Amino acid sequence: MLDGVEVAKHSSRKSCWIVVNSKVYDVTSFVPEHPGGSTILLKQAGADASTEYAKYHSPEVVNDLPPGSCLGDLDPSTTTALNTPKGLDRGEVQDATAQSDDGQVPHVTLCVRASDFEAAAKATLPNKSWIYASSSANSGQSLQGNLDDWSRVTFRPRVLRNVETVEVGTRILGNSSPLPFYCSPMGSMGSIHADGEIEMTKAIVQTGMHGLMSTASTKTTEQIMETYLAEQERRGSNASASKLMFQLYIPTDRQRAVELIRRVKKAGFHSLWITVDTPVLGKRTADRYQQAQEAFDVGLAEEDVEPAAEKEVETEGGAAPKVSPKIGGRPPPGQLSARTTWEDLAWIRREWDRPIVLKGVQCAEDAKLAVEYGVQGILLSNHGGRQMHTAPSALMTLLEIRAYAPEALGKLEVFVDGGLRDGADVLKALCLGAKAVGVGRPFLYALAAYGGKGVERCVDVLSEELTTAMRLLGITSLDQVRPEMVNAQRLLNEMWRPEQASRILRVFQFLSPVISLGLFSSRLSKIARLSQRISKSNGAVEGILAAAVAYTLAVMLLTFLLKHGGPKPLRWLLMLMDLLFMGAFIAVAYLTRPHGGSSGLCHNTNRYEAALIPKGQNCSLPWGTFILAIVSTLLHFLTALFHEVKDRKHSRDAHNNYGNGYQTGNGDERERNQTRNGDERERYQTGNGDDRERYQSGNGVDRENLLDTLGAWTEITGEALTAALSFYQSFDEVVYQACRSILVLENNVFLI
Template sequence: MAPDKPALDTLINTHDFEQIASRTLAPKTWAFYSSAATDLHSKARNASVYTEVGLRPRILRNVKDVDTRTTMLGQQVALPLFCSPTAMSKLVHPDGEKGIARGCKEMGIPQCVSTSASYPIAEIMQAVAGVGKYGDVVGEMPLFFQLYVDNQREKSEALLKHVEELGVKAIFVTVDAPIPGKREADERISADESISAPMSGDVAKNDKKGGALGRTMGSYIDSSLSWDDMPWLRRNTSLAIVLKGVQTAMDARKAMELGIDAIVLSNHGGRSCDTSPAPLLILLELQKCCPEVFDKMEVFVDGGISRGTDIIKALCLGAKSVGVGRGFLYALNYGQKGVEKYIEILKDELETTMRMLGITDLSQVHPGLVNTRAVDHLIPDGEEHPYAKWRPKARI
């Protein structure tokens, strides 16, 4: 460990991992992972909105024993948390996604592996062969796969077939990044042109715009992907299909109508389109404008989660589980044990919050346990603007 990296046992919250990563990761690695689109408003808002939603604790309940177990896409998990897909984790630690996978398995939560992972997914799955200490809860650790659809569709078709044969449980299709966002901190530092992603085949490079890894290594992504391609996707996998990056009630309803299995409310950690809505606000928009989607498919939230209280607030408003991306990378700074410690911290905080609210099981969460009045005025009533009614003459 670096001389200024404190012992893992001294870390007491998830923010500690981020602060340590900011001063111990290589400058390019920190810039790549911590950066977000343009002025970083969405990144900040993703987290800050959780502080504006209050909890409503109930007292004098028997909360001696609490249970954080739940299911996600039919898979038994130890708590309502999953590791969101992140690219090239080997930049943080030599074990990369393998270290994250081992830590997640040991703690009984799912990992979603990115198309842009540092290792082929077969190697990641091989790294977690066998049963961890939560084996009696989850059996084989649920592993999901995140797909960026390739310009050369046959490559994506082959990849979908491959991961299904390996035993992946669901496909998360990223739909909020038809092109990479402008991440200026990442552009300012030159990239190591030896970096590559084995499953996508892309290689890092520098050009006159800068050295952003997300931009230069995302040229293979098919920006023509549309709703019309959902039948193609279904033809090429029998696994559950999850759309990651839904940001409006209109698109949530469209996904439901097309029979999509689940959605992730996400703005890509604020990395795609700055000033896009915070996921917790999108969750409230769904409750207001299309509550029927919660009966038809599972809804997940990704972005801004750093406390057990954040998890509870999302669950009370209808989320089935929550995803964390950057946090697991900062935890990987300490290898597998760091990942386990990170999950343990959130689990402890989740159990504490449950007891404070007077509940003992996640089946008991409901909207009455939160106060959303501070943000209710931010929730749209539908697709139309409340008073500006003009329409473009150009064909959309």
């Protein structure tokens, strides 16, 4: 038996013994692994933990401790010699709850969610730096949308799965990554931490995640890459899987842009992420207030302040990038080009033979263009809510691409960023087809409050949340994610959808002649049975209606099947046909007009019809044909007009590089560019058959859902038409039988 005096001596991290149900356990090796945290065990060190243990565990759980933990029974006569359960000693308390000099910043270990670093950063940073890090465009709705939309997608967990071992690794632009999230680019880190980019780079290497460095960094590209290489060398054979990527702002001077790209390439950055959502800087409202206040404080109105002159700052290791385009809410002259177009990718590709990603794509049309121009990836982003007022969140754009440009998910690596504050949310984006998720502000806040160690802590928090979410969702690796694992219906309800006017017009065009044909055919069938003849005017109306039904059915199917209405010659042909049918329906309206039309109301074709069909009935039955002829005339006119307006808009949009998504541009140059990049694209795209199969499976689900929807719509429409025609046929048969009964009574003969 063990003496209580001896047990009480083992009351520290170095040697921790506890008593549970009269047995002594050495839990020293288990302290750092305790699910509830090491503090719980250390409070019970050298003491009887039976009471506290019983609050949370069943008696047999203690048997799961590492082998050899049980040291034996406690001598019951020495129980009073045990320690009283208590807190840590003074030194360890200080270690666990250390604060900054002003007493406002909690110890880094007390940050247990990514959002916890924000308060710590706010307490640490000067006001101007805090405004820069946290500000957003206009009234902040884009930023708020980023934060909110993650919670509007929910999981659909599966249970009773073996999830003991989980693998969170993936591949990003052809390189392995231990994590499906990366560090987003953030400029002016020197305003956040004295060694901002240096500390961030060290943390990137330590955690193994990939990192994206900004054009607006306060350290040079060479300094950043030297830090990266030094950290890798320090790790020796345990090299990190992390890769450094570069985010490019294209300046107005192309030669400056070329020189910067060449420097980045020489430094050894892995890929180039071109920011495409900053032709101008968005209105950073808080920055504007700050700038105005500073001007006011020194007695100057804001309009009297001249923009800072653009100048190179020579520092150790080479020339630093230009002044950040973000501090103060306005960019220095020449920093951002408002003339950059899709054609500029050609000269960029001549300078850069590594992967290219377009950062800032916010609609399906531009995703299609990205595929067309042969880049390797796109980043769905609204610049952290700092550019366009009420811009869509990355998740919203991802859903739009799934619906209207699903081919992009199989041909590009699609990344998302903006508003992520929980590692579990990374899984939502992956289920919807994203390759990885960028994390920005949480890492920036962690850097501000705690330096590189804070960033590492934040990565650990997100990674743990991701791993837990995978287990609870019922998967063990990222190649198992599927769209059906999440419910994005709330976002889908608000997602942009293309113009449906032409399809709706076609549906009504189809229904109008179908009903007219049903009504008129019912009348003609009776006339044919009774008189054995049909007038030329009746035959003409019947033929026009039948042709209109066939034409509108064919065009309606083409409208659903062809993208963007089909090629222009076909659209012109359809417009001509609409005009012709407009004339044809004018003729139908003329022939079926009341009191005068040869096939119209109250007009009896011959004496047999006059004898067999009472005048009141003959006047009431054809009304539908006349009215619907007028309606059909109007519908065909609107459709023809719609084609003309749409073609004009299409031409204008193509000139402005947007619209349906395909520029005319320089076809030869683009073809040469694509040919030259074909092997490049194949080499740098995922190359992972499982990933491509996953994407295709996801897209297949969407296509199947679309086909199911169209099938259901067709079935419902068919049932409605069948019911309508059945009603009219039943009504017509009742009228016919009534007419026949009247004639039988009057003439005492059966006609049929």
